[in-house]
Amino acid sequence: MKVKDTPENTLERLIIYLKVLEALEKKKIDFISSEDLAKNCGVNSAQLRKDLSFVGSLGTKGVGYSVKSLKFSLKNFLGRAQEWNLILGGLSPLGIFLLQDKILQKEGFYFLAAFDTKEENIGKIYNGIIVYNLNQLPQVVNVIKVDIGVITAEENPEIFLEAFINQGIKAILNLSKVPLFVENQEIKIENFSFSMPLTKLSYFLKNSL
Amino acid sequence: MKVKDTPENTLERLIIYLKVLEALEKKKIDFISSEDLAKNCGVNSAQLRKDLSFVGSLGTKGVGYSVKSLKFSLKNFLGRAQEWNLILGGLSPLGIFLLQDKILQKEGFYFLAAFDTKEENIGKIYNGIIVYNLNQLPQVVNVIKVDIGVITAEENPEIFLEAFINQGIKAILNLSKVPLFVENQEIKIENFSFSMPLTKLSYFLKNSL
Structure with missing residues (x-):
């Protein structure tokens, strides 16, 4: 079982990131810097990057994260891509x-x-x-x-x-x-x-x- | 501010202990050993005792915890003794x-x-x-x-x-x-x-x- 790999606190923050990304997508925001995303999620950007490393998602230097693709990765990681x-x-x-x-x-x-x-x-x-x-x-x-x-x-x-x-x-x-x-x-x-x-x-x- | 004293995870467990004690009280249980209480709360008894030390509540050797008085201490500690x-x-x-x-x-x-x-x-x-x-x-x-x-x-x-x-x-x-x-x-x-x-x-x- 892989379940133990992600610490509970990290998992909870990843769920928050997903919700924030869904809200950003609704606002038609395509890209966001890790600093801005972190701020929206109530963490600092070092924490955000560390948490997202579990998902294997890395932003692009100078562009930040694609809201859609990071949301997709998170949904998939969290078992939310399925019903x-x-x-x-x-x-x-x-x-x-x-x-x-x-x-x-x-x-x-x-x-x-x-x-x-x-x-x-x-x-x-x-x-x-x-x-x-x-x-x-x-x-x-x-x-x-x-x-x-x-x-x-x-x-x-x-x-x-x-x-x-x-x-x-x-x-x-x-x-x-x-x-x-x-x-x-x-x-x-x-x-x-x-x-x-x-x-x-x-x-x-x-x-x- | 004293709020920082109790770690978030401890606080969450203390809230669970309170709920379990309320359920035990409803079942007319007066005393419970720390082992049994821990089991009801999904933790081991060392963890339970450590968490309860924040509240300053210690059981009595051989008798365990009084459900009513531990519930009262927890309610008071958690700000739930008031409306x-x-x-x-x-x-x-x-x-x-x-x-x-x-x-x-x-x-x-x-x-x-x-x-x-x-x-x-x-x-x-x-x-x-x-x-x-x-x-x-x-x-x-x-x-x-x-x-x-x-x-x-x-x-x-x-x-x-x-x-x-x-x-x-x-x-x-x-x-x-x-x-x-x-x-x-x-x-x-x-x-x-x-x-x-x-x-x-x-x-x-x-x-x-």
Whole structure:
């Protein structure tokens, strides 16, 4: 596995560079110097060049970076040049929001099915996506290729984690309140909730007032 | 400023510990060994103890940690023992979702007002929260104390950033697609979008398949 090669912090910055490049492309900017790109990305240019060396992308002296081609290299490096199939676990308000909103679809992440454990939710359809009973997961996984399981359950998120892992899903985005971990190195869980960045801010405010 | 004392990675883990402790408290667990707590938090117990030394919380030999009191210490350390006032900038679907959902309120983060630039949105009310014109921000800030500005604009998020900073708001959660940065060290911006953790997963999948 090559995954360990790129340090986590570098990976996070590379994702930011990609987002900034997408914004620059929208503004019809074709070329950018490494100094200007670094400034837009909140780093210094030495850091930017060091990070981009992981991707193997080097700017041209005097011209800088081609926005389009650097964006392409980054997308490819980050696995974003292809589309990914998602399923959702737990029909919370956040879950319903994600099914209805096309925000993730635009970035290449497609929800194909949703799962819940409450009888009253089974059979509902959001944005064309059917809500199945969690115990139907094996049948659904038999028919469609699932890349990423997104957990949005408000209660007992671990039930969905277990079911997803049992069906061989190796990448999990956990948006529930409870952080989840597994010891199996072949499974990757990303834990996120809005209170994470907000708590970083509350810590900052408490200590800077 | 003391803010620099705690490394970013430690801070992130402390926030995870807090969430795990809140979940344990809900399950009516009073005491937990550092080994078990570490396991629940996805770290080893040496790491846990090292991180908790920043908070000044030490478990009792043979008893472990009191869930309630460690939770209390962490909340206090992280600035989560108090409530914070938020305003929202940009009435996107995500913005409306956050105004309507009480998910943040339960964690002590209260939206008091929302701002937009589109005339048709001004005066709308979500969950009791009024949408003002962005140019009314100075008057609103005169009346209420704003701690954190949350940017959910789909277009031109930098307009909201500039307006928020001009009104002396020092903590910004940017949920727009475009990462934003400022050089002023007295202002803290947290950039987040769902595609950040999803891209970490796509990178993992691409390299482990």
